[in-house]
Amino acid sequence: MSPSVVxxxxxxxxxxxxxxxxxxxxxxxxxxxxxxxxxIDWAIVPALGGIAVRLPRDQLEEAKDLLRTxxxxxxxxxxxxxxxxxxPVWQKRLLAWSMLGFYTGILPVLIALLLAPLTxxxxxxxxxxxxxxxxxxxxxxxGLDHIRTPSHGDxxxxxxxxxLGFVAFLILLxxxxxxxxQVEATGEHE
Numbered sequence: 794m795s796p797s798v799v800x801x802x803x804x805x806x807x808x809x810x811x812x813x814x815x816x817x818x819x820x821x822x823x824x825x826x827x828x829x830x831x832x833i834d835w836a837i838v839p840a841l842g843g844i845a846v847r848l849p850r851d852q853l854e855e856a857k858d859l860l861r862t863x864x865x866x867x868x869x870x871x872x873x874x875x876x877x878x879x880x881p882v883w884q885k886r887l888l889a890w891s892m893l894g895f896y897t898g899i900l901p902v903l904i905a906l907l908l909a910p911l912t913x914x915x916x917x918x919x920x921x922x923x924x925x926x927x928x929x930x931x932x933x934x935x936g937l938d939h940i941r942t943p944s945h946g947d948x949x950x951x952x953x954x955x956x957l958g959f960v961a962f963l964i965l966l967x968x969x970x971x972x973x974x975q976v977e978a979t980g981e982h983e
Contacts, residue, residue, distance in 0.1 A: 798850050802843035806831040809844040819859050821852045888970060
C-alpha cells in the first residue's frame with residue numbers, strides 16, 4: 794500500500810464514517826484515524842485535530858473525481874436542491890458557552906442561585922425543614938415537644954424533589970439543544 798494522505802478532518806465520528814463508507818463503496822481503501830478516541834471520549838477529538846479520513850496517495854485523484862461527481866449529481870437532483878439549514882451563530886455560541894459552564898460547574902451554581910429565591914414561593918409542607926434541631930432538643934427538657942426533627946420520609950421527599958428537578962432540567966436542556974426543524978419544499982415547518 795502506498796503512503797496515505799489525510800483528505801478530510803471530521804469533528805464527529807458520524808460524518809467521518811459517512812465519508813469513509815462512500816469511498817469504500819466505490820472501491821477505495823479509505824481508513825479512519827482517531828476513531829477509537831472518538832468512540833471512547835469524544836471531548837478530546839478537537840484536541841487531536843479531528844478524525845482524519847485517510848486514503849492511499851495513488852487513489853487521491855480518483856477520490857476527488859468521485860466527490861466532484863457526487864456534488865454535481867446532488868446539485869442537479871431537486872430533492873437536494875434546497876440547502877441545509879444550519880444553526881445560527883448565536884445558538885452555536887450559546888451551546889459552546891453552556892458546555893464550558895457545565896464542565897467547570899459554574900452554570901449549575903448560577904442556576905441554583907437563581908432558583909433559590911423561588912423556594913419561598915413553595916408551600917412549606919412540600920419541602921421539609923432540613924436544618925438540624927437546636928442543641929436544646931437533645932436534652933430532656935420540657936416544653937420542647939413542638940420541635941420537629943427530620944424523619945426518613947422527609948429525606949425521601951427531598952430526594953424526590955432533587956430527582957424531579959434534575960429530570961426537568963434535562964428535559965429543558967434537550968429542548969434547547971434540539972436541532973431546528975428543516976423547511977420542506979412547501980415552505981412549512983415540520
